[in-house]
Each structure stands twice: as structure tokens, then as C-alpha cells.
Amino acid sequence: MLTASGCTAPETSDTAVRAIQRLLDGRAAAVLGHDRGGYLAALAPGATRLRAAQLKEFQNLAQVPLRSWEYRLGKVRRQGGRAVAEAELRYRIDGYDTAPVTAPRTLELAERDGRWYVTADRAAKGGAQQLWQQGEVTAVRGSRSLILGVGQDAERLRALAATADRAVPAVSDAWPGSWAGRVVVLVPRSLEAMGSLLGAPAAGYRGIAAVTTGERAAAGTSPADRVIVNPEAYGVLGDFGRSVVLTHETTHVATRAHTSAATPMWLSEGFADWVAYRGTGHPTGQAAPELQRAIRRGEVPAALPDDSDFAFGAGADALARAYEGGWLACELIAARWGEKRLTAFYRAVGEGQHRAGADEKALNDVLGTTPGEFTVRWRDYLRERLGG
Known part of the structure; x- marks a missing residue:
């Protein structure tokens, strides 16, 4: 050593x-x-x-x-x-x-x-701080999850475990292939404590219900990802919102090994939202309210969301539109080319050595289209799904 x-x-x-x-x-x-x-x-x-x-x-x-x-x-x-x-x-x-x-x-x-x-x-x-440096850790085991909390009621941690246990099979159904099939969730005492776990100012995560952290792992191993919950933002959500959040973050855990520097944010975040909403029957307008308002004002985005659009400092409305645009791009691929092609596209993009050209190559190889053609289809899809 x-x-x-x-x-x-x-x-x-x-x-x-x-x-x-x-x-x-x-x-x-x-x-x-x-x-x-x-x-x-x-x-x-x-x-x-x-x-x-x-x-x-x-x-x-x-x-x-x-x-x-x-x-x-x-x-x-x-x-x-x-x-x-x-x-x-x-x-x-x-x-x-x-x-x-x-x-x-x-x-x-x-x-x-x-x-x-x-x-x-x-x-x-x-x-960053470690969770046990913030106080006594309470551990609650689910069938597919481990919830580690500080300053949290055990009943709340058990409810989190139940939601995480439902998220894992939902992700496995949408993301076929090998992944750990289990998730570790950290629940700090407060938003400030969440920021300390992330080694970043807490203010940047206000209103963000959860984030996933992880590291690239060696070949043949699964990364040790952690879902970190903001107890303040998560606490005001209803059951459906909590399910969407934990399914979204669990998707990041499942796809980590196939997510690289070549993967654009619209794809990684959009795919996670696609999995989270998949099969729920939730109305598109309710899941994409900010983008719907923009579309109805005649403000159709000219291009897919850029990585900078996902910055927490970009403003709540702009951030919401970025997530919603990425989700609908993935929904378009699933509807037009099929779910298997969507997951194949995700993996193909992640195999790229560099960001430049990775999505263009995957669009051509997996979907048989070009960035320009796909953008036109996506803009039309936004009008179709949100313009009514």
C-alpha cells in the first residue's frame, strides 16, 4: 500500500x-x-x-x-x-x-x-463529513434497503425503507441487467447537515428532496452509492412525491456503472425521471408544469437542456424545465423506438470516451437518427404532450 x-x-x-x-x-x-x-x-x-x-x-x-x-x-x-x-x-x-x-x-x-x-x-x-460525525446513527433495514439516520424518528426511517423497497424493483424492471439491487439511504438531521455530508453549502440544496453520491468503481464491482435525503424538502412531499424521489435516486444508483463524463445531464436526469414516472399514469402536465406553461406561451425550447441548465443556482423554474425536458426526451425515445432502445441508448452514450460526439454516435448507432432530427422530433413531442 x-x-x-x-x-x-x-x-x-x-x-x-x-x-x-x-x-x-x-x-x-x-x-x-x-x-x-x-x-x-x-x-x-x-x-x-x-x-x-x-x-x-x-x-x-x-x-x-x-x-x-x-x-x-x-x-x-x-x-x-x-x-x-x-x-x-x-x-x-x-x-x-x-x-x-x-x-x-x-x-x-x-x-x-x-x-x-x-x-x-x-x-x-x-x-465532507461522515454521518456518524453528526450524531448517533440509527439503522433500519428494509428488504432491499438500508436506512441510516441521525436525529430521526424510527417510524419515519421505517417508512423511508418501505418506499425504497418499492423503488428497487421498479428500477430493476425498467433497467434490465446487472446492478446491486439494493440501496443505502442517509437521512441527516437537517438541511445544514445534508450540506456537510456533501461538502457543499447547504443553501444550494434547499428545495432538493434528495441527491445521490457515488464513485466510479473498478471493473466487476458495483459503486458504493449513497442516496442522501434532505429531511426538510422530503418531509413536505406526499406519498407519490416521495416515491418519485426515491425511485429517481435509485435509478442513479442502478445506472452509475454506465454513466460517464460522456453522459449529458438531460439523459441521466431525464432517464431517472422516466423510470420514476413509468407506469404511474401521472398526467404529463402535472409532472411537467413549468415546461407546459412555457409551451402554452409559445416558448418552445430550441434545443435539449444543456448541463448548465441543471445547476442548482439556475433558478427553480429553469431547473424544473430542464428536468422536465430531459424526462420528455427519454419518454419520446421509449414511445418512438421502444424501452429496450432507450436503455441501449443510455448505455451506448456512457461508453463514450468524451462528451463531444458521444450522443451523436449513439443516436446514429442505436436510434438511426441525428441530433438535428431528434431535436425536431423532441420539440414536436413537447407541443403534442403539453400544448393542449
């Missing part, structure tokens, strides 16, 4: 690096073994405030079903008996993750009597 030439500063000896790695290995084993004493043994004896905070985090983790927990040591900078180490925390939830979640950490350490101790542990610059 570590080589002196690639991962350490010149002044840090191999001996010190190996000792620090052994310390972190012991700390990881203590987490998995629920060994309170072993976990605290890695911390500097006199660091009272640190030990209290770390003990609280250790206790908050009690209900999280961990399968693995490890630290991969990166660059180490040492000055005398002190060191600062960049490390990557990698953990997996048992029964759900085949690839680890990674969280960059910055550790400060001190050497005393020939032994290293942790004196500070924080998220690396630009990194």
Missing part, C-alpha cells in the same frame, strides 16, 4: 511510515471489532478533548453494519517528533457495498517514547 518514494516526504523514514501505518491498522481493527479500548489506544493520552470527540464518533457507529474499514496512508510530512499524514479512509457496509466508500482524511501525529499517537483527525481540505 505504501512506498517511501511515492508516498512520503524525503525527511520521513520508512520506519516511521511503517509505524504510523501499523497504528492506523490497529485503529481500523478496533472499529471492526467494536474494541473501545483499542480504538482509544491510538489517540494521544493527554488529548482529552480529542479522545472525548473520537469516543463519541466510535459510539455513534455502533449500529452501522460495517464489513471493512481501513486506512491507506499517503504523503507523510515529519518534523522531529510530529507528523502530518494524508490518509484515505475506505469502508464498506456489509451486504450492500462491493466497492468501498473513500473519504480523504488529514491526520496529525506525535511520537512519544518510540510510539506514534494520533493528535488530530479531520476531513482533508474540501472533504
Whole structure:
């Protein structure tokens, strides 16, 4: 995992690096073994405030079903008996993750009597909080879901699990092929706490009921995605709205391995909405009210939504029109070419190495059309579905 030439500063000896790695290995084993004493043994004896905070985090983790927990040591900078180490925390939830979640950490350490101790542990610059750093985690297992919440009523978490359990088979029916077939949902205490989990200002997610985070995984494994719920926006939705939200986000989990930098936002978000509304019989105008109002004013979009149209700062109305336009583009493909072609198109676009030309090639290879022709069809479809 570590080589002196690639991962350490010149002044840090191999001996010190190996000792620090052994310390972190012991700390990881203590987490998995629920060994309170072993976990605290890695911390500097006199660091009272640190030990209290770390003990609280250790206790908050009690209900999280961990399968693995490890630290991969990166660059180490040492000055005398002190060191600062960049490390990557990698953990997996048992029964759900085949690839680890990674969280960059910055550790400060001190050497005393020939032994290293942790004196500070924080998220690396630009990194995000973990759920157990926000409070005691309550875990509720569904048949196809795991709900992890902080500061939430258990009944509310059970209701979320029931909704997620219905979303998973709905997604599997629309997205044939291999995916995990299960979902992990995080429910923080508040909108502000949601922002901390995402490492971003909370204001950007006001009114957004949930988001999905994830990482590209190695071939043959499934990414460890997380659906993060905004308890404030999700809480004001009715049963139908909650079902749409969790089915949409679960679609992102299912399609992650086939979504790449070549995939435009109108396709990834539009497909997720298409799956969420598929088979519900929900009236198009009710699902696309902003775009319907624009169409009835004679304001038919000239082109498919651009990625910038999906920015949270674009304004609520513009953001809604972008989502609605992407959804109806996917509905058009399903109606005109069939659902199998829609999923094949999604996969084909995701196989592209670059954004430029990826959708054009997939439109030609899978649907036998061009971007210009497809845009004309889409604009006509908007008038047909929303103009009445």
C-alpha cells in the first residue's frame, strides 16, 4: 500500500511510515471489532478533548453494519517528533457495498517514547463529513434497503425503507441487467447537515428532496452509492412525491456503472425521471408544469437542456424545465423506438470516451437518427404532450 518514494516526504523514514501505518491498522481493527479500548489506544493520552470527540464518533457507529474499514496512508510530512499524514479512509457496509466508500482524511501525529499517537483527525481540505460525525446513527433495514439516520424518528426511517423497497424493483424492471439491487439511504438531521455530508453549502440544496453520491468503481464491482435525503424538502412531499424521489435516486444508483463524463445531464436526469414516472399514469402536465406553461406561451425550447441548465443556482423554474425536458426526451425515445432502445441508448452514450460526439454516435448507432432530427422530433413531442 505504501512506498517511501511515492508516498512520503524525503525527511520521513520508512520506519516511521511503517509505524504510523501499523497504528492506523490497529485503529481500523478496533472499529471492526467494536474494541473501545483499542480504538482509544491510538489517540494521544493527554488529548482529552480529542479522545472525548473520537469516543463519541466510535459510539455513534455502533449500529452501522460495517464489513471493512481501513486506512491507506499517503504523503507523510515529519518534523522531529510530529507528523502530518494524508490518509484515505475506505469502508464498506456489509451486504450492500462491493466497492468501498473513500473519504480523504488529514491526520496529525506525535511520537512519544518510540510510539506514534494520533493528535488530530479531520476531513482533508474540501472533504465532507461522515454521518456518524453528526450524531448517533440509527439503522433500519428494509428488504432491499438500508436506512441510516441521525436525529430521526424510527417510524419515519421505517417508512423511508418501505418506499425504497418499492423503488428497487421498479428500477430493476425498467433497467434490465446487472446492478446491486439494493440501496443505502442517509437521512441527516437537517438541511445544514445534508450540506456537510456533501461538502457543499447547504443553501444550494434547499428545495432538493434528495441527491445521490457515488464513485466510479473498478471493473466487476458495483459503486458504493449513497442516496442522501434532505429531511426538510422530503418531509413536505406526499406519498407519490416521495416515491418519485426515491425511485429517481435509485435509478442513479442502478445506472452509475454506465454513466460517464460522456453522459449529458438531460439523459441521466431525464432517464431517472422516466423510470420514476413509468407506469404511474401521472398526467404529463402535472409532472411537467413549468415546461407546459412555457409551451402554452409559445416558448418552445430550441434545443435539449444543456448541463448548465441543471445547476442548482439556475433558478427553480429553469431547473424544473430542464428536468422536465430531459424526462420528455427519454419518454419520446421509449414511445418512438421502444424501452429496450432507450436503455441501449443510455448505455451506448456512457461508453463514450468524451462528451463531444458521444450522443451523436449513439443516436446514429442505436436510434438511426441525428441530433438535428431528434431535436425536431423532441420539440414536436413537447407541443403534442403539453400544448393542449
